[in-house]
Amino acid sequence: MVKISYTITEAVEASSFSRSRLYEHIRSGRLKSFKDGGRRHITAESLHQLVRELEAGESGRAA
Template identity: 40%
Template sequence: MLDHNVDLAGVPFEERSFGVKEAAKILGISRTRVFEKIGTGALKSYKDGGSRRVTGKALKLYRESLEAEAEAEAQAA
């Protein structure tokens, strides 16, 4: 669980680490969908003990890939 006493103000988003629930909130999708994206390799993650973690960098790369895909589809139309 996220320790709300830790000050992350100076930590860049890309260097932060999020649980699946937090990653889902950031992306605006369900936890199940996050696990699907991890399973297909579209979203990189790592395991820390029993927890699955996603870095801010991985979230940013995933969003960028979606944007590039949408742009390519728009240009093809």
């Protein structure tokens, strides 16, 4: 089964970003998240989009 959202802990494992880095991206608006009860979730698509944006930024700088 394909996951459509991750808890912060799961997103850390899936992405290899640190917890604090994920929260920085959430605060800056680059990574969308939502709360369900007391737990914060990140959609898989939002996490994939962040990686694409970071990758595009890297390729734009490498010349």
